[in-house]
Amino acid sequence: MNKRQKLFVIATTVIVLTAVFATAFYSLQNKTEADKLKVVATFYPLAFFAQQIGGEQVTVKQLIPDNTEVHNWQPSFGDILALDEADVIIYNGASLDHWFEDDILPTIDSSNKIIIETTEGVNLLETEQENNEHDQDHEYEGLYDPHTWISPFIAKQQAQNIYESLVQKDPNNLDYYTERWQNLKTQFEELDNNYLSGLSTKAKEEIFVTHSAFGYLADRYGFEQHGVIGISADEQPSASTYVHLVEMMMDHETYVVYVDPVYADESAQTLRNELERLSGQDVQILKFYFMLGDMDGLDYFGQQEKNLENLKIGLEAS
Ligand SMILES: [Zn+2]
Known part of the structure; x- marks a missing residue:
């Protein structure tokens, strides 16, 4: 091999090796979806x-x-x-x-x-008796x-x-x-x-909600939930349920209701109307996200933080 041939072999080798490494590197870095x-x-x-x-x-x-x-x-x-x-x-x-x-x-x-x-x-x-009593017609x-x-x-x-x-x-x-x-x-x-820490200074012990989905929060952070409907979400509350809740809320002097934006808030509106009529107080309906998807530009953690803010209002934590 003369000098020129040697240079050619070296150059070719470099090009081939570069291509091989580049391909390997590329496939490592860019896994295909498959x-x-x-x-x-x-x-x-x-x-x-x-x-x-x-x-x-x-x-x-x-x-x-x-x-x-x-x-x-x-x-x-x-x-x-x-x-x-x-x-x-x-x-x-x-x-x-x-x-x-x-x-x-x-x-x-x-x-x-x-x-x-x-x-x-x-x-x-375990599901509580209070929730189960409204669940009798429910499929599951x-x-x-x-x-x-x-x-x-x-x-x-x-x-x-x-x-x-x-x-x-x-x-x-x-x-x-x-x-x-x-x-x-x-x-x-x-x-x-x-x-x-946010709920440690709470003055109230109870929240009132449309759908009893707060059990694990209530258990860990030390409060109780009372639901218009039960653990499942697709049932119609009875008139006696509203009467019972309105009485309880007036007993506890609590005028905040939590509603998830995914679910219809008719039951919250009915509850608010009844409570305002009987108590003469203004009733607040606050959002509580169930984190079932991005909503209002908030992901799981964004919704959690907003929920904590709203819980502090209802539980009167400073
Ligand atoms: Zn649910």
């Missing part, structure tokens, strides 16, 4: 936590659309196909997404998937209060179960998931501390 871990979550909070932890390494499909009634939802055929192709399936449990446990789970081939009930290991609250009656994600303290445990399932299915990205989980965990802990 390479990512396929995660399916039943509803918004779980999908949100999975996305926060999984970041670029996962695609997350959320079955129940944002801000939809969750208690009696039913999956479509397309949803069932997506579940079949998933690597990780995440559901709430505690009878919230009972359609998943009852109808879907027995039909899925689970051999190559991880299926995670995020309330596993959570100390579930659970043994436990399903509204676990509304408490930051319980939601943290659910998110930890999600983190562990991602690591188990995709251990190569352990460090990536762990760093993101630590950040999320810190957010939950800060929020929990804000609730603990």
